[in-house]
Amino acid sequence: MKILVIGAAGMVGRKLVTALLSAGTLGGRAISAITLADVVAPAAPGGAIPCPLVAADLSVEGVAAALVADRPDLIFHLAAIVSGEAEADFEKGYRINLDGTRQLLEAVRLAGQRAPYCPRLVFTSSIAVFGEPLPALIGDHHEHTPLTSYGxxxxxxxxxxxxxxxxxFVDGIGIRLPTIAVRPGKPNKAASGFFSGIIREPLVGLEAVLPVADTVRHWFASPRAAAGFLLHAATLDTAKLGHQRNLSMPGLAVTVGEQIAALERVAGPQAVALIRLIPDPVIAGIVAGWPKAFAATRARALGFKGDTSFEEIIQIHIADELGGRIGGQHTSM
Amino acid sequence: MKILVIGAAGMVGRKLVTALLSAGTLGGRAISAITLADVVAPAAPGGAIPCPLVAADLSVEGVAAALVADRPDLIFHLAAIVSGEAEADFEKGYRINLDGTRQLLEAVRLAGQRAPYCPRLVFTSSIAVFGEPLPALIGDHHEHTPLTSYGxxxxxxxxxxxxxxxxxFVDGIGIRLPTIAVRPGKPNKAASGFFSGIIREPLVGLEAVLPVADTVRHWFASPRAAAGFLLHAATLDTAKLGHQRNLSMPGLAVTVGEQIAALERVAGPQAVALIRLIPDPVIAGIVAGWPKAFAATRARALGFKGDTSFEEIIQIHIADELGGRIGGQHTSM
Known part of the structure; x- marks a missing residue:
């Protein structure tokens, strides 16, 4: 089977491609090629499966048609500009996040007019589709009242x-990803950055700033779980979805205090001592409006599996990003 | 104040323009002009207030910018192709109903970049945004899972x-209109047509076909109430809406049996005798998936007023469309 990954250079995209290449098959079918597309050329992953690299902007006329010209059996569409940028640059957000996706859907529809074609399309949506008023536990039929242009x-x-x-026209499934933690890489300015930073930095002996109270509760998935959601969506029997093609994924609802307790169990009090509480009312205000937990009943019933504990999420980061070592020591995972 | 009505040639558009011209003012401000735009040139309404007529397709590049070039204080956007046509012609539906609206929003935003401009925009939405699963009474926070391209x-x-x-960029308010009854004019092929037909035809001595059981329940507003919703939306304090700018209007939930009983009270058993029950399983199936009643709690609290009885709805039709006469007889309204 031929696979197209749009947004392959992003963090979740790279995890997904690594998982696909490592498996070599999907749903019992051998993977013959994975086209990796992004606005900047993705890195060549190496290995036996051909991975053509495409650097292109999906929102530009003709790009989507070119990407589906060889009729991939399966398309992952992960490309998006993030919440902060979509809020700062209104036109760019709509161009990439809305027009890009629509051009992809149109390219698939028009290809199907020339000859039958209805590929599985796995789309990454976001819990940002939800806004006020938000209950403590958000059900599968909660209304969408986004409070950002991204949402x-x-x-x-x-x-x-x-x-x-x-x-x-397409066999689509939309996956509302939880906030990804532990996000690898450098600290960034995203309001959600501290959720990963307070784990990632202490694990390598660096200080991290916590801008909110440890009672703040949020909704997480590890990068490994996120890639797993997308792989499961790729082979799921979509007849079970009926007309409701979009699903909130089973994340893990934990408080910052529970994150820190998990860090202490994994890496000891010396790691926790590196977290400095410096309250930031602006960040606290933004985070207060975010979803805290989802029922995700439909997704669980459909076989999507999230992380089981925040300790597991930390262990996944240590295994996948730190070569199994905390400050040079091997861990048990 | 300058007003722009897009979709002015449609039934609700004509009722709205008549009401505006008859009042001469809105929210205490004199109306200086009403531009009437539609894809076909609206009829000139006459009267003292200038009403420039524009025949143009909102989805064509440059049309929206031209329509807002003289910076109307208030815009009513009623233009749309209907559900059946949007389902039959996928591309036309998206072009008119989505791209047309987006071009209007963009034209307003870009005008505001040149000089401050943030007009009130009253947009007619539809209860077609709701799909399965539907409760008997739909609340103000019900999810949108439309089952048509129009929805x-x-x-x-x-x-x-x-x-x-x-x-x-705009001071918007979206009004989800109930099904309009009694819709004036000729019978049409719309699946909802019979809801009006079983009243409209007998009132002028013609037979009408009822394709569903008289237990079927649906959600109605008279044309006069619909125009009233739009006028109220035009002057409402939108600060009260928060970020939730779209509202289900207070319609009237009645069964077909209650419709017929109201007809009998208004026009006698000889009118009811003109209704022929010819069950149509296809229409019955379509109608079974439609909303039956809404709480409309927010809209009522904001001062929107619907019809009080189906008898009133029939009397409005007789007064506004039949010159107060049933089969040549004057009624009391």
């Missing part, structure tokens, strides 16, 4: 995905 | 309207 764009793409699927 | 397009426009309003 609006994702909510619109979910509607398009469902309608194009209902019409038989 | 998808309206749901997307609601999201855009809310985001453009949140960003301060």
């Amino acid at each position: 609006t764009q994702k909510a619109i793409c979910e509607l398009l995905l469902a309608d194009y699927s209902r019409r038989g | 998808t397009q309206k749901a997307i426009c609601e999201l855009l309207l809310a985001d453009y309003s949140r960003r301060g």
Whole structure:
């Protein structure tokens, strides 16, 4: 089977491609090629499976048609500009996050007009589709009242995905990813950055700033679990979805205090001592409006599996990003 | 104040313009002009207030910018192709119902970049944004899972309207109209046509076909109430809406049996005798998936007023469309 990954250079995209190449098959079918597309050329992953690299902007006329010209059996669409940038640059957010997705859907539909074609399309949506008022536990039928342009764009793409699927133009499934933790890499300015930073930095002996109270609760998945959601979505029997093609994934609801307790169990009090509480009312205000937990009943019933504890999430980071070592010591995972 | 009505040639558009011209003012401000735009040139209404007529397709590049070039204080956007046509012609539906609305929002935003401009925009949405699963009474926070491309397009426009309003580009309010009854004019092929037909035809001595059981329940507003919703939305304090800019209107939930009983009270058993029950399983199946009743708690609290009885709805039709006469007889309204 031929696979197209759009947004292959991003963090989740790289995890997904690594998992696909490592498996070599998907749903019992051998993977013959994975086209890796992103706005900047993705790194060549190496290995036996051909991975053509494409650097292109999905929102540019003709790009989507070129990407589906060889009729991939399966498309992962992960490309998006992030929440902060979509809020700062209104036009760019709509162009990439809405028009890009719509051009992809149109390219698939028009290819199907020339000869039958209805590929599985796995789309990464976001819990940013939800806004106020938010209950403590968000059910599978909660309304979408996004409070950002990014969330609006994702909510619109979910509607398009469902309608194009209902019409038989594509076999779509939208996956609302939880906040990814532990996110590898450098600290960044994202309001959510500290959720990963307070784990990632102490594990390598660096200080990290905690800008909110340890009672703050949020919704997480490890990068490994996120890639797992996408792989499961790729082979799921979509007849079970009916016309409701978009799903909140089973993340893990934990408080910052529970994150820190898990860190202490994994890496000891000396790691926790590196976390400095410096309250930031702006960040606390932003985070207060975010979802805290989801029921994710449908996704669980459909076989999606999240992380089981925040300790496991930390161990996944140590295994996948730190070569199994904390400050030079091997751990048991 | 200058007003722009897009979709002015449609039934609700004509009722709205008549009401505006008859009042001459809105929210205490004199109306200086009403531009009437539609894809076909609206009829000139006459009267003292200038009403420039524009025949143009909102989805064509440059049309929206031309329509807002003289910076109307208030815009009513009612233009849409209907559910059946949007389902039959996928591309046309998205072009008119989605791209047309988006071009209007963009034209307003870009005008605001040249000089401050943030007009009130009253947008007609639809109860078609709701799909399965549907409770007997739909609350104000029910999810949008449309089962038609038309409903998808309206749901997307609601999201855009809310985001453009949140960003301060427009002062938007979306009005989910109930099914309009009694719809004047000839019988048509719409699946909902019989809801009006079983009243409209007998009132002028013609037979009408009822394709469903009289236990079927649905959600109605008279044309007069619909125009009233739009006028109220035009002057409402939108600060009270928060970021939730779209509202289900207070319609009237009645069964077909209650419709017929009201007809009998207004026009006697000889009118009811003109209704022929010819069950149509296809229409019955379509109608079974439609909303039956809404709480409309927010809209009522904000001062929107619906019809009080189906008898009143029939009397409005007789007064506004039949010159107060049933089969040549004057009625009391």
